[in-house]
Amino acid sequence: MSGAVPLDLAALESATERALRAAETTAELAEAETSALGKRSALAGAHRSLGALDEEDRRRVGRELHELRGRMEALAAELRRGLHERERAAALEADRLDLTEVVLGDLRSPIARGRTHPVTQTRDALEDVFVAMGFKVAEGPEAETDWYNFEALNMPPSHPARGMYDTFFLELGEPETIVLRTHTSPVQIRLMEAAVREGTLPIHAVAPGRCFRRDTADASHLPVFHQVEGLVVDRGITFGDLAGTIEAFTAAYFGPEVHSRLRPSYFPFTEPSAEYDITCTICLGAGCRTCSNTGWLELGGSGMVDPAVFLACGIDPEEWSGFAFGFGIDRCAQMRHQIPDMRALVENDLRFLRQF
């Protein structure tokens, strides 16, 4: 035993604990921590006095002091949490506002109007054109089963055409059963199934909506995008009707100087199939960089409804014929407003959005 004053650790602990517990706010607690655990605290003093003890005591008392400090720090943290909760509750309480008694007359109304998103504006404008042409506007779910997104559209499992779509699969049920729709074409199937069920054929409808493809975003593609689909099922509908309808819509939406042309193409759900181009909206057909000097811009796909699709929906292809077409709403907006990079549409920068 050395001559140093023996340390009363129990007293030190209770004094420290008392000091911490006395704090009623997080600020007081911070102060209490400084004085009870900081450099000038009794605890720190006790540490310093260890030097006076002999080897064995120093080790034992040192360990006890260390444990004591640990307990005190844990206590402080717990107290801090409690005080923080209490202060937050008090602040929120002080902030209380009864939303049933808002005096509306006190609120200023804005002077400037906001804007709808350019994609909304484009969608509305397209809908208006099609409504005027006699189309109803239909919608369908964004998450679809493989039947609606693929199989009924003449793409059975492991059909190579399924590979053309980079599909997002949802973690629901069997693998690849539920997908985020890769196009608006599943709405075609829903319209036809419903018309057969309810005996309401013919169909003249367009279906705008959000689609998803596992595709890296770039200047002209977004993994989440919008399409509009058109479907006509009636008696005596021809490929000439398809070409005429696309021409009428093109002129109505883009203006009378913009025309359309159809080129043979391939889609599993239409036969004959056609890709359609419109007059380049930049050069009006004269040829420029945007259209690679062809005077044309690719807009979408179309064709006569494939007999396999009719049969999947229970429609007799001998009695009914029809056409379908689809194209990107975002792409239309991009063309119309000459948006250099499509990613601007999802960045939500007000300086961009306010231009429309």
Added chain:
Amino acid sequence: MRAPLSWLRDFAPIDGDVDALVASLDDLGLMVEGVERVGEGLGDVVVARVLEVGSIEGADRIRRVLVEAGGDPLEIVCGAFNFGAGDLVPLAPVGTVLPDGTEIGRRKMRGVTSNGMLCSGRELALSDDGEGLLVLTGVAGVEAGAPIVDALGIEPDVVFDITVEGNRPDAWCMAGVARDLAARLGLPFSLPEPKVRSAGPAVASLASAAVEAPDMCPRLTVRVIESVAVGASPALIARRLTMAGMRPINNVVDASNYVMLELGQPTHPYDLDRLGAPGLLVRRARPGEALTTLDGVERTLGYPGRGLGETGEDCIICDAAGVPVGIGGIFGGASSEISESTTRVLLEAAYFDPMVIARTSKSQRLRTEASARFERGCDPLGIDRATDRFCELLAQSSRDAVVAQGTLDVRGELPEPITITLRTEAVNGLLGTGLDTAQIAGLLGPIGFGCEASGDEALAVAVPSNRPDVRPAPHGIADLAEEVARIYGYSRIARSQPTWAEPGGLTERQRMRRRVREALVGLGATEVWTSSLVDEGDDATVGVVARPIGIANPMAQDQGWLRRTQMAGMLRALSRNRDRRQGAVRLFEVGVVFSEPTPGRSSGERSGPGGAQEAFLPTEGELASVLLAAEGDDARVAVAALEAVADELRLSGLKVRPPEGGEALPGLHPTRSARVLSGAVQVGTLGEIDPAVAEAFGLEGRLGWLELDLGLVVEGGVVPRREERTRPISRFPSSDIDLALAVDDAIPADEVGDVLRAAGGDLLESVTLFDVYRGPGVDPGRRSLAFRLRFCAPDRTLTDHEVGALRAVCLEAAERQVGAVLR
């Protein structure tokens, strides 16, 4: 596919303006993505013989070269080192303009005059090789002084870069493009018959062929060529492969590639002596079976994948002893590759089930020129011509080669030949054309369809074996109609516009959605588009507790879930705008959020093969969310926004009520938020963003929030609408009465307003809350609500007496029904 015009001309005398050819190809559905002109601008380049090579003092990257090209020796400075005295090399004399536009001038470098330039293959646009000069030594018939175009037989050529659609495997080769183009241009088309001299032993004495999986490989053929000398291909073959985008390797591999490009049939040559046992065996891969492919990658086969149809059934090619030597139809193995020492070649040519190739190509993430063709469907009967053509080409480059007699041909069930009865009326009915039967036959015949008259105004059309896209009737009628339209020209089909009696229109939901947007725009809010694919953590931060729906194959972890709220996305959008110093804004979004399927409540949807199964889709709710972050915006502004939307949609009876029992609404300030109710149904929430949530998104200050479920607001009769009948406007003056009522805190102000409104009856025009007061003079637990009541009669001016009586009635009702005390 890159198609040189000179190659197409092997099959039809195609001529004319390149632009017109491009237009024809486009119109045939063979979309031309680019046109490249090669071999032009070489008229001045000559072959030169190197006489002498010397160094230049002080320069180690260039040398002085003395060449002779039919005239006096010329001094040239050259930076290439892959040649020596005696070599023949291309020389561009002074004044030459190279294909890339460079003009060659006389230049002096380090005291040496350069009288022209010695050229690499790349500088002449003849190859991709820019490393050294294009050395011509040893090329047959090349002499110094000759123009290089004569020496190499170069003709100016045009290469079309064509995209062939997935349903046209027949057109994915030179002959196929030429066939379509000839039909369109009215030119004769012919496939030259390959000439093969078979000598030597019978093929069966040299190799075997067997198929254990005839469903995967319905036809396997094997031929053997002996005494082969492996070396460089003839110039024409190498040049055409290069123009078509393939690198020449050796005469054997090149011949195989050439045949594939020309006829569309992939073949695979093996070194017969490097096969463990001579011959081929085609079978299913065993689970876990491994093979090293030509690219040196070890590939494991035979494991089922996660996706539909990924059965793990892979088709492999083995040697006669059953040791794998290749993935059927996709990629050869490294072990039996053709090398310089190869003398005996075994040629495999097969027909594979397209689905099998597609499946393995997908699961192995391995797409080759061969697999792409097989998965679209090759011509099972075109194999013989292709292997003959291979033998013919190999015999040309390897003079002593001996083709063994016969072909080993293992056949299972090949696709049935199809004949379709095509009524002329059906074609015209689908296309809207007025073609006669002979015209239709005239369009289909030149592209290989056999057409014979079949009764009145109909054809019996035999589908050629290279058109797997054409199905039996009834589907085949549409397929043939497309062929008719394609060759006839889509642009020549007269356009018409169908008409019908039913009017077009929007649904109620669509009209209402537009009006919601209209109302919010009127509040100065700007619409944003935030992602439907989100970070699960973000939704959790804003207090959403419902189980998230994950994406099985997300592009990034922070896009791995379907959103359950728009709040997180909109807070992010606001935060980004604040970073760009555009913080005082109002944002809104209208869109779909997802929650787990509720099988009990909704019926299942068709799914699975044949649509015979039932699956439950996620529940999709459509929300209109508004984030109010303009200067001074707070929860009260959210209430005003609700009023504006309700007014625009003519909604009536919506109530704002604090959450019950201190329960917090997700993401919202616990004491400054409320539910929006219609009767007992919650149709939305409003208030302020919880400061802690705002802080988590790096935002501070009060942020108002309004969220409405459009489905509930608009559909199903949940929310009553204000009636559309107009109230006549009185010509008589109105009278205002103000009532300051002390009311218990527990009674919502709008309830007091409703009581006043009901009591006031028809003469009460409006009730407006204009002041709220708590403090001295009002008992604790109560507040003073000041209402302005405006009275008006349609047919007279109300007297003071009448107004007084109405006031008394209203006051009395408030006192009795909600315990109000007049102050």
